[in-house]
Amino acid sequence: MKNTLPQFYSVFSIDCVLFGFDGGELKILLIERNEEPFKDWWALPGNLVAQDESLDESATRILYELTGLKGVYMEQYYAFGDVDRHPQGRVVTVAYYALLRLSGDKTPKPVSDFAKNAQWINVNDVPKLAFDHQKIYEKGLEKIKRRIKHQPIAFELLPEKFTLTQLQQVYELVLGKKLDKRNFRKKMLNFGILKDLDEKQKGVSFRAATLYKFDKRKYTKLFGKEISF
Amino acid sequence: MKNTLPQFYSVFSIDCVLFGFDGGELKILLIERNEEPFKDWWALPGNLVAQDESLDESATRILYELTGLKGVYMEQYYAFGDVDRHPQGRVVTVAYYALLRLSGDKTPKPVSDFAKNAQWINVNDVPKLAFDHQKIYEKGLEKIKRRIKHQPIAFELLPEKFTLTQLQQVYELVLGKKLDKRNFRKKMLNFGILKDLDEKQKGVSFRAATLYKFDKRKYTKLFGKEISF
Protein backbone atom coordinates (compact mmCIF):
# COMPACT_ATOMS: atom_id res chain seq x y z
CA MET A 1 0.00 0.00 0.00
CA LYS A 2 2.94 2.32 0.58
CA ASN A 3 4.10 4.58 -2.17
CA THR A 4 1.29 4.34 -4.61
CA LEU A 5 0.83 8.09 -4.84
CA PRO A 6 1.80 9.94 -7.98
CA GLN A 7 5.12 11.66 -7.70
CA PHE A 8 6.75 14.72 -9.10
CA TYR A 9 9.63 16.82 -8.05
CA SER A 10 8.57 18.69 -4.99
CA VAL A 11 9.68 19.33 -1.45
CA PHE A 12 8.55 21.39 1.48
CA SER A 13 10.48 23.73 3.61
CA ILE A 14 10.03 25.78 6.74
CA ASP A 15 10.80 29.46 7.00
CA CYS A 16 10.84 31.28 10.30
CA VAL A 17 10.30 34.85 11.23
CA LEU A 18 12.04 35.08 14.55
CA PHE A 19 10.98 38.13 16.51
CA GLY A 20 13.07 39.30 19.40
CA PHE A 21 12.69 42.15 21.85
CA ASP A 22 15.65 43.63 23.64
CA GLY A 23 14.76 46.54 25.77
CA GLY A 24 13.67 49.05 23.26
CA GLU A 25 13.73 47.43 19.87
CA LEU A 26 11.78 44.81 17.99
CA LYS A 27 14.07 42.82 15.76
CA ILE A 28 14.03 39.82 13.49
CA LEU A 29 16.79 37.37 12.81
CA LEU A 30 18.08 37.38 9.25
CA ILE A 31 20.83 35.35 7.67
CA GLU A 32 23.13 36.27 4.86
CA ARG A 33 23.15 33.43 2.38
CA ASN A 34 26.42 31.84 1.37
CA GLU A 35 25.06 29.69 -1.43
CA GLU A 36 23.23 29.98 -4.67
CA PRO A 37 20.53 30.82 -5.36
CA PHE A 38 20.45 34.30 -3.88
CA LYS A 39 24.04 34.09 -2.68
CA ASP A 40 24.92 37.11 -0.53
CA TRP A 41 21.29 38.06 -0.08
CA TRP A 42 19.60 38.43 3.25
CA ALA A 43 16.94 35.85 3.91
CA LEU A 44 14.73 34.40 6.57
CA PRO A 45 16.17 31.39 8.34
CA GLY A 46 14.69 28.20 6.98
CA ASN A 47 15.40 24.74 5.74
CA LEU A 48 13.88 21.69 4.16
CA VAL A 49 11.57 19.44 6.11
CA ALA A 50 13.09 16.03 6.71
CA GLN A 51 11.29 12.89 5.74
CA ASP A 52 10.56 11.72 9.24
CA GLU A 53 9.60 14.91 10.97
CA SER A 54 6.34 16.79 11.19
CA LEU A 55 6.13 20.44 10.28
CA ASP A 56 6.17 21.50 13.90
CA GLU A 57 9.11 19.26 14.69
CA SER A 58 10.96 20.61 11.71
CA ALA A 59 10.34 24.19 12.74
CA THR A 60 11.56 23.43 16.24
CA ARG A 61 14.68 21.73 14.92
CA ILE A 62 15.53 24.51 12.51
CA LEU A 63 15.20 27.07 15.23
CA TYR A 64 17.37 25.01 17.52
CA GLU A 65 20.09 24.56 14.93
CA LEU A 66 20.12 28.26 14.40
CA THR A 67 19.95 29.60 17.91
CA GLY A 68 20.65 26.72 20.25
CA LEU A 69 17.35 27.46 21.97
CA LYS A 70 14.57 25.05 22.90
CA GLY A 71 11.12 25.67 24.22
CA VAL A 72 10.68 28.77 22.13
CA TYR A 73 7.14 29.87 21.38
CA MET A 74 6.40 29.14 17.71
CA GLU A 75 3.26 29.25 15.67
CA GLN A 76 2.60 28.26 12.11
CA TYR A 77 0.83 30.95 10.16
CA TYR A 78 0.77 30.41 6.42
CA ALA A 79 1.92 28.22 3.55
CA PHE A 80 3.44 29.86 0.51
CA GLY A 81 3.22 27.89 -2.68
CA ASP A 82 3.60 29.94 -5.81
CA VAL A 83 4.96 27.77 -8.60
CA ASP A 84 8.09 29.81 -9.22
CA ARG A 85 8.88 30.97 -5.75
CA HIS A 86 12.06 28.87 -5.73
CA PRO A 87 14.30 28.86 -8.80
CA GLN A 88 15.48 25.29 -8.30
CA GLY A 89 12.22 23.47 -8.21
CA ARG A 90 8.85 23.26 -6.63
CA VAL A 91 9.19 24.17 -3.00
CA VAL A 92 6.17 24.86 -0.87
CA THR A 93 7.21 26.58 2.31
CA VAL A 94 5.35 26.68 5.57
CA ALA A 95 5.98 29.82 7.57
CA TYR A 96 6.29 30.03 11.34
CA TYR A 97 6.80 32.98 13.56
CA ALA A 98 8.71 32.61 16.79
CA LEU A 99 8.86 34.98 19.75
CA LEU A 100 11.95 35.27 21.83
CA ARG A 101 13.43 37.25 24.70
CA LEU A 102 16.81 38.69 23.79
CA SER A 103 17.92 39.19 27.34
CA GLY A 104 21.49 40.29 27.37
CA ASP A 105 23.95 37.78 26.01
CA LYS A 106 21.55 35.33 24.50
CA THR A 107 22.01 36.77 21.05
CA PRO A 108 22.28 33.58 19.03
CA LYS A 109 25.36 32.70 17.10
CA PRO A 110 23.92 30.98 14.08
CA VAL A 111 25.60 27.83 12.87
CA SER A 112 23.98 27.04 9.57
CA ASP A 113 26.08 25.86 6.65
CA PHE A 114 24.68 28.08 4.02
CA ALA A 115 24.75 31.23 6.11
CA LYS A 116 27.87 33.28 6.34
CA ASN A 117 26.34 35.71 8.73
CA ALA A 118 23.28 36.18 10.88
CA GLN A 119 22.02 39.30 12.54
CA TRP A 120 19.22 40.69 14.56
CA ILE A 121 17.83 43.50 12.50
CA ASN A 122 15.33 46.09 13.56
CA VAL A 123 11.96 45.49 11.92
CA ASN A 124 12.15 48.99 10.50
CA ASP A 125 15.49 48.32 8.77
CA VAL A 126 14.73 45.06 7.03
CA PRO A 127 16.57 44.99 3.69
CA LYS A 128 15.42 43.41 0.44
CA LEU A 129 15.11 39.68 1.01
CA ALA A 130 15.72 36.56 -1.06
CA PHE A 131 12.95 34.49 -2.67
CA ASP A 132 9.49 35.68 -1.57
CA HIS A 133 10.72 36.28 1.95
CA GLN A 134 9.59 39.86 1.93
CA LYS A 135 6.02 38.68 1.60
CA ILE A 136 6.51 36.00 4.21
CA TYR A 137 7.95 38.48 6.67
CA GLU A 138 5.20 41.01 6.12
CA LYS A 139 2.49 38.46 6.61
CA GLY A 140 4.18 37.29 9.78
CA LEU A 141 4.29 40.77 11.21
CA GLU A 142 0.66 41.24 10.30
CA LYS A 143 -0.20 38.02 12.09
CA ILE A 144 1.40 38.96 15.38
CA LYS A 145 -0.20 42.39 15.17
CA ARG A 146 -3.54 40.71 15.16
CA ARG A 147 -2.72 38.02 17.61
CA ILE A 148 -1.23 40.26 20.26
CA LYS A 149 -4.64 41.80 20.73
CA HIS A 150 -6.35 38.57 21.58
CA GLN A 151 -3.73 36.29 22.99
CA PRO A 152 -1.02 36.71 25.60
CA ILE A 153 1.91 36.46 23.22
CA ALA A 154 3.56 39.67 24.36
CA PHE A 155 4.94 37.83 27.37
CA GLU A 156 6.92 35.51 25.10
CA LEU A 157 8.99 38.49 24.07
CA LEU A 158 9.75 39.53 27.63
CA PRO A 159 11.86 38.04 30.40
CA GLU A 160 9.97 36.21 33.08
CA LYS A 161 10.03 39.29 35.28
CA PHE A 162 9.20 42.49 33.52
CA THR A 163 7.97 45.99 34.21
CA LEU A 164 4.76 47.50 32.95
CA THR A 165 6.76 49.93 30.87
CA GLN A 166 8.49 47.07 29.11
CA LEU A 167 5.19 45.39 28.46
CA GLN A 168 3.84 48.58 27.02
CA GLN A 169 6.92 48.93 24.82
CA VAL A 170 6.26 45.52 23.33
CA TYR A 171 2.70 46.45 22.48
CA GLU A 172 3.78 49.75 21.00
CA LEU A 173 6.47 48.19 18.86
CA VAL A 174 4.32 45.38 17.56
CA LEU A 175 1.30 47.55 16.90
CA GLY A 176 3.42 50.36 15.59
CA LYS A 177 1.77 53.10 17.62
CA LYS A 178 1.99 54.91 20.93
CA LEU A 179 -0.33 53.97 23.76
CA ASP A 180 -1.48 55.98 26.74
CA LYS A 181 0.45 54.98 29.85
CA ARG A 182 -2.33 55.30 32.38
CA ASN A 183 -4.94 53.61 30.28
CA PHE A 184 -2.61 50.82 29.35
CA ARG A 185 -1.74 50.07 32.96
CA LYS A 186 -5.31 50.28 34.13
CA LYS A 187 -6.44 47.83 31.51
CA MET A 188 -3.62 45.35 31.96
CA LEU A 189 -3.90 45.29 35.73
CA ASN A 190 -7.67 44.96 35.57
CA PHE A 191 -7.41 41.70 33.65
CA GLY A 192 -5.89 40.23 36.77
CA ILE A 193 -3.40 38.15 34.86
CA LEU A 194 -0.31 39.96 36.10
CA LYS A 195 1.26 38.95 39.36
CA ASP A 196 2.87 41.77 41.30
CA LEU A 197 6.17 40.33 42.51
CA ASP A 198 6.78 42.87 45.30
CA GLU A 199 10.16 43.25 43.80
CA LYS A 200 11.98 46.04 42.03
CA GLN A 201 14.21 46.21 39.03
CA LYS A 202 17.93 46.07 39.81
CA GLY A 203 21.02 47.56 38.29
CA VAL A 204 19.18 50.39 36.68
CA SER A 205 19.94 54.05 36.77
CA PHE A 206 17.14 56.11 38.23
CA ARG A 207 14.05 54.92 39.95
CA ALA A 208 13.44 51.18 39.74
CA ALA A 209 10.07 49.91 38.59
CA THR A 210 7.97 47.13 40.06
CA LEU A 211 8.39 43.73 38.47
CA TYR A 212 5.48 41.64 37.31
CA LYS A 213 5.01 38.13 36.07
CA PHE A 214 2.45 36.71 33.68
CA ASP A 215 0.06 34.51 35.63
CA LYS A 216 -0.72 31.78 33.13
CA ARG A 217 -2.92 29.89 35.53
CA LYS A 218 -5.25 32.82 36.05
CA TYR A 219 -5.25 33.57 32.37
CA THR A 220 -6.46 30.16 31.31
CA LYS A 221 -8.96 30.08 34.12
CA LEU A 222 -10.56 33.47 33.77
CA PHE A 223 -10.95 33.54 30.04
CA GLY A 224 -11.69 30.45 28.10
CA LYS A 225 -10.13 32.33 25.27
CA GLU A 226 -11.47 35.66 24.09
CA ILE A 227 -9.87 38.88 25.32
CA SER A 228 -9.15 42.19 23.74
CA PHE A 229 -5.91 43.63 24.92
CA MET B 1 20.51 24.93 -11.86
CA LYS B 2 17.13 23.24 -11.97
CA ASN B 3 16.58 20.15 -9.89
CA THR B 4 19.53 20.25 -7.61
CA LEU B 5 17.45 20.00 -4.47
CA PRO B 6 17.44 16.82 -2.44
CA GLN B 7 14.47 14.63 -3.11
CA PHE B 8 12.38 12.21 -1.19
CA TYR B 9 8.92 10.88 -1.61
CA SER B 10 6.54 13.68 -0.78
CA VAL B 11 3.59 15.51 -2.23
CA PHE B 12 1.21 18.21 -1.18
CA SER B 13 -2.51 18.27 -1.28
CA ILE B 14 -5.34 20.67 -0.67
CA ASP B 15 -8.29 19.95 1.55
CA CYS B 16 -11.33 22.19 1.65
CA VAL B 17 -13.89 22.85 4.28
CA LEU B 18 -16.77 24.15 2.25
CA PHE B 19 -19.30 25.96 4.38
CA GLY B 20 -22.76 26.60 3.04
CA PHE B 21 -25.77 28.37 4.47
CA ASP B 22 -29.25 27.55 3.29
CA GLY B 23 -31.89 29.42 5.16
CA GLY B 24 -31.57 28.01 8.58
CA GLU B 25 -28.67 25.62 8.58
CA LEU B 26 -24.92 25.80 8.38
CA LYS B 27 -23.56 22.85 6.46
CA ILE B 28 -20.31 21.53 5.10
CA LEU B 29 -19.76 19.47 2.00
CA LEU B 30 -18.47 15.97 2.63
CA ILE B 31 -17.70 13.21 0.19
CA GLU B 32 -17.94 9.50 0.66
CA ARG B 33 -14.72 7.94 -0.53
CA ASN B 34 -14.81 5.21 -3.14
CA GLU B 35 -11.17 4.25 -2.94
CA GLU B 36 -8.63 3.02 -0.50
CA PRO B 37 -7.40 4.19 1.86
CA PHE B 38 -10.46 4.95 3.95
CA LYS B 39 -12.82 3.50 1.36
CA ASP B 40 -16.45 4.20 2.34
CA TRP B 41 -15.44 6.82 4.88
CA TRP B 42 -16.65 10.37 4.82
CA ALA B 43 -13.94 12.90 4.10
CA LEU B 44 -13.32 16.51 3.24
CA PRO B 45 -13.06 17.21 -0.47
CA GLY B 46 -9.47 17.53 -1.53
CA ASN B 47 -6.87 16.53 -4.03
CA LEU B 48 -3.22 16.68 -4.88
CA VAL B 49 -1.64 19.90 -6.02
CA ALA B 50 -0.52 19.72 -9.64
CA GLN B 51 3.02 20.52 -10.63
CA ASP B 52 2.23 23.74 -12.40
CA GLU B 53 -0.33 25.32 -10.13
CA SER B 54 0.01 27.41 -7.01
CA LEU B 55 -1.77 26.47 -3.82
CA ASP B 56 -4.48 29.02 -4.42
CA GLU B 57 -4.97 27.93 -7.99
CA SER B 58 -5.17 24.35 -6.89
CA ALA B 59 -7.77 25.12 -4.27
CA THR B 60 -9.82 27.02 -6.82
CA ARG B 61 -9.58 24.18 -9.31
CA ILE B 62 -10.54 21.52 -6.81
CA LEU B 63 -13.54 23.49 -5.72
CA TYR B 64 -14.57 23.99 -9.31
CA GLU B 65 -14.25 20.33 -10.17
CA LEU B 66 -16.38 19.51 -7.23
CA THR B 67 -19.12 22.08 -7.43
CA GLY B 68 -18.89 23.67 -10.86
CA LEU B 69 -18.60 27.02 -9.13
CA LYS B 70 -16.11 29.81 -9.74
CA GLY B 71 -15.47 33.01 -7.86
CA VAL B 72 -16.12 31.40 -4.53
CA TYR B 73 -14.59 33.04 -1.48
CA MET B 74 -11.72 30.86 -0.25
CA GLU B 75 -9.05 31.39 2.31
CA GLN B 76 -6.09 29.28 3.28
CA TYR B 77 -5.86 28.70 7.00
CA TYR B 78 -3.42 25.99 8.00
CA ALA B 79 -0.98 23.34 6.81
CA PHE B 80 -1.19 19.88 8.32
CA GLY B 81 1.99 17.89 8.15
CA ASP B 82 2.18 15.06 10.64
CA VAL B 83 4.41 12.32 9.32
CA ASP B 84 1.81 9.60 9.35
CA ARG B 85 -1.26 11.53 8.47
CA HIS B 86 -1.53 9.69 5.17
CA PRO B 87 -0.98 5.93 5.09
CA GLN B 88 0.47 5.92 1.59
CA GLY B 89 3.30 8.34 1.99
CA ARG B 90 4.30 11.75 3.10
CA VAL B 91 1.52 14.14 2.23
CA VAL B 92 1.45 17.64 3.61
CA THR B 93 -1.97 19.13 3.12
CA VAL B 94 -2.86 22.77 3.01
CA ALA B 95 -6.36 23.50 4.26
CA TYR B 96 -8.72 26.08 2.85
CA TYR B 97 -12.15 27.09 3.94
CA ALA B 98 -14.69 28.28 1.42
CA LEU B 99 -17.93 30.13 2.00
CA LEU B 100 -20.86 29.61 -0.25
CA ARG B 101 -24.49 30.56 -0.67
CA LEU B 102 -26.68 27.50 -1.10
CA SER B 103 -29.54 29.40 -2.66
CA GLY B 104 -32.12 26.93 -3.84
CA ASP B 105 -30.99 24.58 -6.56
CA LYS B 106 -27.29 25.29 -6.51
CA THR B 107 -26.60 22.26 -4.41
CA PRO B 108 -23.54 20.93 -6.18
CA LYS B 109 -23.46 17.56 -7.81
CA PRO B 110 -19.93 16.45 -7.17
CA VAL B 111 -18.05 14.76 -9.96
CA SER B 112 -14.91 13.45 -8.42
CA ASP B 113 -13.60 10.02 -9.35
CA PHE B 114 -12.90 8.76 -5.93
CA ALA B 115 -16.15 9.93 -4.43
CA LYS B 116 -19.24 7.80 -4.70
CA ASN B 117 -21.38 10.33 -2.95
CA ALA B 118 -21.28 13.89 -1.73
CA GLN B 119 -23.59 15.61 0.65
CA TRP B 120 -24.16 18.81 2.50
CA ILE B 121 -24.16 17.86 6.13
CA ASN B 122 -25.13 20.03 9.05
CA VAL B 123 -22.12 21.09 11.06
CA ASN B 124 -23.73 19.49 14.09
CA ASP B 125 -24.05 16.10 12.40
CA VAL B 126 -20.55 15.66 11.03
CA PRO B 127 -19.60 11.97 11.21
CA LYS B 128 -16.18 10.47 11.89
CA LEU B 129 -13.90 11.51 9.06
CA ALA B 130 -11.03 9.91 7.17
CA PHE B 131 -7.36 10.78 7.75
CA ASP B 132 -6.97 13.72 10.12
CA HIS B 133 -9.93 15.47 8.58
CA GLN B 134 -11.68 15.79 11.89
CA LYS B 135 -8.90 18.03 13.10
CA ILE B 136 -8.84 19.95 9.85
CA TYR B 137 -12.55 20.56 9.98
CA GLU B 138 -12.49 21.68 13.59
CA LYS B 139 -9.69 24.11 13.00
CA GLY B 140 -11.55 25.49 10.01
CA LEU B 141 -14.68 26.09 12.03
CA GLU B 142 -12.61 27.76 14.72
CA LYS B 143 -11.05 30.01 12.11
CA ILE B 144 -14.29 31.31 10.70
CA LYS B 145 -15.60 31.83 14.22
CA ARG B 146 -12.76 34.19 14.82
CA ARG B 147 -12.78 35.78 11.45
CA ILE B 148 -16.48 36.54 11.29
CA LYS B 149 -15.99 38.96 14.15
CA HIS B 150 -13.46 41.08 12.36
CA GLN B 151 -14.10 40.67 8.69
CA PRO B 152 -17.20 40.78 6.54
CA ILE B 153 -17.23 37.12 5.63
CA ALA B 154 -20.81 36.52 6.70
CA PHE B 155 -21.99 38.06 3.44
CA GLU B 156 -20.24 35.33 1.48
CA LEU B 157 -22.69 32.86 2.94
CA LEU B 158 -25.72 34.91 1.97
CA PRO B 159 -27.37 35.73 -1.34
CA GLU B 160 -26.68 39.18 -2.66
CA LYS B 161 -29.95 40.44 -1.22
CA PHE B 162 -30.66 39.33 2.29
CA THR B 163 -32.69 40.26 5.32
CA LEU B 164 -31.33 41.25 8.68
CA THR B 165 -32.80 38.13 10.16
CA GLN B 166 -30.84 35.98 7.74
CA LEU B 167 -27.67 37.86 8.54
CA GLN B 168 -28.28 37.32 12.21
CA GLN B 169 -28.86 33.62 11.59
CA VAL B 170 -25.48 33.33 9.96
CA TYR B 171 -23.79 34.93 12.93
CA GLU B 172 -25.69 32.77 15.36
CA LEU B 173 -24.86 29.56 13.52
CA VAL B 174 -21.21 30.32 13.09
CA LEU B 175 -20.70 31.59 16.61
CA GLY B 176 -22.91 28.89 18.04
CA LYS B 177 -24.97 31.18 20.23
CA LYS B 178 -28.11 33.30 20.21
CA LEU B 179 -27.87 37.04 19.74
CA ASP B 180 -30.23 39.80 20.77
CA LYS B 181 -32.28 40.96 17.81
CA ARG B 182 -32.47 44.64 18.62
CA ASN B 183 -28.86 44.99 19.57
CA PHE B 184 -27.72 43.07 16.54
CA ARG B 185 -29.66 45.25 14.14
CA LYS B 186 -28.62 48.45 15.85
CA LYS B 187 -24.97 47.52 15.61
CA MET B 188 -25.05 46.28 12.04
CA LEU B 189 -26.95 49.27 10.74
CA ASN B 190 -24.69 51.66 12.61
CA PHE B 191 -21.63 50.41 10.77
CA GLY B 192 -23.16 51.91 7.67
CA ILE B 193 -22.04 49.07 5.46
CA LEU B 194 -25.51 47.77 4.65
CA LYS B 195 -27.45 49.30 1.81
CA ASP B 196 -31.19 49.36 2.31
CA LEU B 197 -32.62 48.25 -1.02
CA ASP B 198 -36.14 49.65 -0.50
CA GLU B 199 -37.31 46.26 -1.52
CA LYS B 200 -39.10 43.43 0.22
CA GLN B 201 -38.69 39.71 0.27
CA LYS B 202 -40.95 37.87 -2.19
CA GLY B 203 -42.65 34.51 -2.21
CA VAL B 204 -42.69 34.24 1.49
CA SER B 205 -45.56 33.36 3.76
CA PHE B 206 -46.31 36.05 6.25
CA ARG B 207 -44.89 39.49 6.49
CA ALA B 208 -41.99 40.18 4.12
CA ALA B 209 -38.79 41.69 5.46
CA THR B 210 -36.68 44.46 3.99
CA LEU B 211 -33.80 43.39 1.81
CA TYR B 212 -30.26 44.69 2.28
CA LYS B 213 -27.03 44.46 0.37
CA PHE B 214 -23.46 44.53 1.62
CA ASP B 215 -21.85 47.79 0.56
CA LYS B 216 -18.29 46.73 -0.12
CA ARG B 217 -17.24 50.18 -1.22
CA LYS B 218 -18.23 51.77 2.05
CA TYR B 219 -16.71 48.95 4.00
CA THR B 220 -13.25 49.35 2.51
CA LYS B 221 -13.47 53.10 2.77
CA LEU B 222 -14.66 53.51 6.32
CA PHE B 223 -12.43 50.97 7.97
CA GLY B 224 -8.94 50.32 6.84
CA LYS B 225 -9.43 46.99 8.45
CA GLU B 226 -10.30 46.66 12.12
CA ILE B 227 -13.91 46.15 13.16
CA SER B 228 -15.59 44.11 15.82
CA PHE B 229 -18.84 42.70 14.63
Add this chain to the structure above:
DNA sequence: AATATACTGTGTATTTTTTACACTAAGTAA
Protein backbone atom coordinates in the same frame (compact mmCIF):
# COMPACT_ATOMS: atom_id res chain seq x y z
C1' DA C 1 -64.87 39.88 5.93
C1' DA C 2 -62.97 38.46 10.02
C1' DT C 3 -59.56 36.13 12.43
C1' DA C 4 -55.44 33.58 13.49
C1' DT C 5 -50.70 33.18 12.46
C1' DA C 6 -45.95 34.19 12.15
C1' DC C 7 -42.55 37.09 11.54
C1' DT C 8 -40.86 42.23 11.26
C1' DG C 9 -39.34 46.17 13.35
C1' DT C 10 -38.52 49.36 16.97
C1' DG C 11 -36.47 52.54 21.96
C1' DT C 12 -34.75 53.40 26.35
C1' DA C 13 -32.34 53.05 30.53
C1' DT C 14 -28.25 50.95 32.71
C1' DT C 15 -23.79 49.31 32.85
C1' DT C 16 -19.36 48.78 31.08
C1' DT C 17 -15.56 50.17 28.44
C1' DT C 18 -12.77 53.46 26.29
C1' DT C 19 -10.68 57.72 25.90
C1' DA C 20 -8.31 62.03 27.06
C1' DC C 21 -5.38 64.24 29.93
C1' DA C 22 -0.77 66.17 33.65
C1' DC C 23 1.51 66.17 37.72
C1' DT C 24 3.91 64.31 41.98
C1' DA C 25 6.92 60.63 43.91
C1' DA C 26 11.05 58.17 44.13
C1' DG C 27 15.54 56.77 43.24
C1' DT C 28 20.23 57.68 41.10
C1' DA C 29 24.21 60.43 39.81
C1' DA C 30 26.89 64.28 40.12
Add this chain to the structure above:
DNA sequence: TTACTTAGTGTAAAAAATACACAGTATATT
Protein backbone atom coordinates in the same frame (compact mmCIF):
# COMPACT_ATOMS: atom_id res chain seq x y z
C1' DT D 1 21.91 69.38 47.74
C1' DT D 2 20.54 69.48 43.33
C1' DA D 3 19.53 67.90 38.81
C1' DC D 4 17.81 64.32 36.26
C1' DT D 5 15.02 60.57 34.77
C1' DT D 6 11.61 57.36 35.03
C1' DA D 7 7.59 55.40 37.93
C1' DG D 8 3.22 55.77 39.26
C1' DT D 9 -1.39 57.55 39.86
C1' DG D 10 -7.28 59.43 39.14
C1' DT D 11 -11.16 61.51 37.25
C1' DA D 12 -14.51 63.09 34.10
C1' DA D 13 -16.63 62.57 29.58
C1' DA D 14 -17.85 59.87 25.67
C1' DA D 15 -18.82 55.72 23.44
C1' DA D 16 -20.21 51.06 23.27
C1' DA D 17 -22.55 47.06 25.02
C1' DT D 18 -26.29 45.05 27.29
C1' DA D 19 -30.95 43.86 28.87
C1' DC D 20 -35.45 43.88 27.82
C1' DA D 21 -41.18 43.44 25.39
C1' DC D 22 -44.69 44.62 22.46
C1' DA D 23 -47.22 46.69 18.52
C1' DG D 24 -47.29 46.45 13.35
C1' DT D 25 -48.15 44.11 9.07
C1' DA D 26 -48.52 40.79 5.35
C1' DT D 27 -50.39 36.28 4.55
C1' DA D 28 -53.35 32.19 5.01
C1' DT D 29 -57.49 30.23 6.62
C1' DT D 30 -62.23 30.02 7.50
